[in-house]
Amino acid sequence: MSNKRIRKIVIVGGGTAGWMAASAIAHVLKNNYADITLIESQAIGTVGVGEATIPQIVNFQTMLGLDENEFVARTNATFKLGIEFVNWSSQGSRYIHPFGSYGIEMEGIAFHHFWLKQRNLQRAKGARVTPLSDYCLQAVAAKRNLFMRPVQAPNSPLEKIAYAFQFDALLYAQYLREIAESKGVKRIEGRVVDTHLNSENGYIEKLTLDNGQEIDGDLFVDCSGFRGLLIEEALETGYEEWTHWLPCDRAVAVPCESVGDPEPYTRSTAHQAGWQWRIPLQHRIGNGHVFSSPYMSDEEATKILMQNIDGKPLADPRILKFVTGRRRKFWNKNCVAIGLAAGFMEPLESTSIHLAQSAIAKLLAFFPQEEIKPVDVDMFNAMTVTEYEQIRDFLILHYHQTQRTDSDFWNDVRTMEIPNNLTQRMELYRETGRIFRQNDELFTDTSWLAVMDGQELDTSAYHPVVDAMGEDELLARLNNIRDVVMNSADVMPTHRKFIDDNCKASQHAS
């Protein structure tokens, strides 16, 4: 082993990102490879943004070797099969973005091309159009409040039920803290008041805490949230703003009592100048109204939120402010920013926790052996930029592809200039019905299709090879797929029952 290698890792900030990083790094760098210290202060509140997740989180939990039922019970979690979008395309509209694919590929051609032709035929006859969601088990199960994990059932959609979780981010951080501490992570209570940089290379050498204690390290992980205590305040990395594309800059959040069984999906409801999340947990519902301050006051946003919650509020509404965008470098010198310190995108597609997870995985893949190499840092940053931009474009699609004309906010986002890449993707779909997923992109064809179709991006085109199949056969095959999906849903238990049988939280904090 080398003498110059990383021996001390210091993580600043103990929210979800901090404890995810601490537990994962400690798990992988086992056998006391390095000292891992996490500094957090009880005095600084953590932002529990993104209580809803996407299915990739299952990989994170598996990597840590967590027991899923225990994790669900400990964090008051529920299962999530997708997101329902209400009033996005137009007032009164709704669609589901499910975690799972539509139908099955036939003759090497994606299913939706067959559906697009069926839709043309149905429209021509003036018949009812069978919705895309009828061909996706997750979408059907979500609407009926059903859930179960995938089971062995060859060639059945029951075999491939992808799911994620909706959980209490604070409880999750606490849970991961226990795991991290059991793997040797040292937690220090305190606030960082000073950062010392090396005069020659600008690397962070040590931190000073409010009690005067000094903490030195070889590698620093900045999980301090929006402010970016190390990456920005000390290293002045810079920030690229995306507010011209994603103008929401505030959120007001409040939990409320549940009034029924928890749904296995998140709901996002568009309002006049933003949207409201609704995340059902076992013991309560998380709610928040994301809005754009140039278009709406805090008071009005709060009023709208309070008028649109199911049960009794369980706390005072809290206002959060943010600037959508990303840090110019995520890894700068010997500091890696993870979580909100790296950048912010509204939780419209529940990507916050995923971005933290992905940054951790990349940090481990590029973990320095001796001194930090520019080639590794450049690659880490380039990969992260691509990831952020792909998600950004997917979020912009939700705003831009709308028919709403009822407020300045919607008029502006509907008519704004959008990134070139997104224009091309929308054009490709509109003109040919085709969707191409970019290299390693997080969101799949299914996701793009769900949102483009859900937001009424229309196309009359479909893949020409579909015409090689006779119309009667096409309709018969699609009916058959729909029957299989419906029959599969029939064997699933309710979400509530599944939780009660497997992973009910022991106490329901109110």
Add this chain to the structure above:
Amino acid sequence: MPANSIDRIVIVGGGTAGWMTAAALSNIFRGSNMQIDLIESEEIGTVGVGEATIPEIMKFNGLLGIDENEFMRATQATFKLGIEFHDWHKPGQRYFHPFGVYGLDMEGISFHHFWLRARAAGDTSALEDYCLAWQAAKNGRFSKPSGPPNSPLSGIRYAYHFDALLYARFLRQYAEKLGVRRTEGKVVSVQQRSDDGFIESVQLENGDKKEAQLFIDCTGFFGLLIEKTLESGYEDWSHWLPCDSAIAAPCERTGNLTPYTRSTARKAGWQWRIPLQHRVGNGYVYASQYTSDEEARQTLVDNLEGPVLAEPRQLRFTTGKRREIWKKNCIAIGLSSGFLEPLESTSIHLIQSAISKLISLFPTGNFNPVDRQKFNQLIDQEFETVRDFLILHYKATERSDSEFWNYVRAMEIPEFLSQKLKLFEEAGRIFRDENEIFAEPSWLAVLTGQGVFPAQYHPIADVISPEETMQRLHAIKDVIGRASASLPMHEDFIAENCKAQSDPKNQSSIRTEPAADADPFKL
């Protein structure tokens, strides 16, 4: 069908590219009113591109529903577990580029970091000791994957060596059965629409005109439609890949039937050896700037293992790519789209890949430009990633025994490749984009095989103690050794499953033309 849909396709040129395209399109449009014509001339020889393949070919045959044993019998095929490279790093050195993987990933990181760590501590085992494909291949053994998932034998990946002319003939039967009309004849003129230059029809010597909405140019280097008619232009890459000629000849086989291709570096290029059931294909790919045709011919003849079976044939080419592979209503597939030497057996793969992209982006009659742009973007990317992988073989060398090697060793290389080299040299990292054909083990094989060793390995390899690391490596080596020894001989496996019927000796003696199929890219 909608009024604007395409229902007539003309493919100009038979050969591997033409008949692969015809077979795939007739299969996908089975049962529709699509009419597919293929025009070829017995007088124009076909270029049997790439007798050696990579595992992706199985997807192509699979999509067509071809029976593997039948296909192997019909094309004198053998199995291929990888490519052995001789004298590339420096004379006397060899390595194997396998299909399949090395060892077993542990602690979430690639196996090779553990091997590098053991090596740093003085262990002398070769990376190949942990590669099932090579352990089987070097002893002439072969079998298809078997056993439960995660067992070593389940990870076998293979491709084929076959007679490309016989493969084209096999696919011709398939395509004709599905209604493809073959027309014998030469195209003498091409008619274009006056307003936008789209091709309307092609005219044959006898005056017949073939009309279509979509034309596929499979005319080889010549590029009758894509270049001679549409003037797409050509991007020349010979400053990176200076070989521009080849001389090829089949010979009799001596020794056992090896389940791999061999590539041997020579003074001004390299020589291929492709074992078929009935003979061995050989060829010397060289840069005419650095050696004469006569010298090249002599080099080939001096390096044949058995009696030569046909007069050596000379080929010329320019490495590069057509600027627009899909232009107007014409798509170039095969050598008409570009040329990359068959060092990594990618010629047939590039055909297959173009066909699958064409199917996925199949146009409607109004030829929406977004389809064409996407197709060209994807295929350009594919050509470039293959090109860069080939350049690596020339760049990463210590040979200094000829002007040719001195040039390639010192040349400037594309940015993408230098980034890859740097990442590996500094910390042993290999990253691959989803769309790249060659995966991590391929890069690892060629990099380490050609003497590129990282200064460091992944630090996570240090979380296991040195003793445990060695124990694990020994265990893996042991399992692979035993698994490979349990496989049948390649020759026996073929005899049992897919031996070609015809007597190879007869076949070669009744041949009246030069053995056209013996070279991977004759014109």
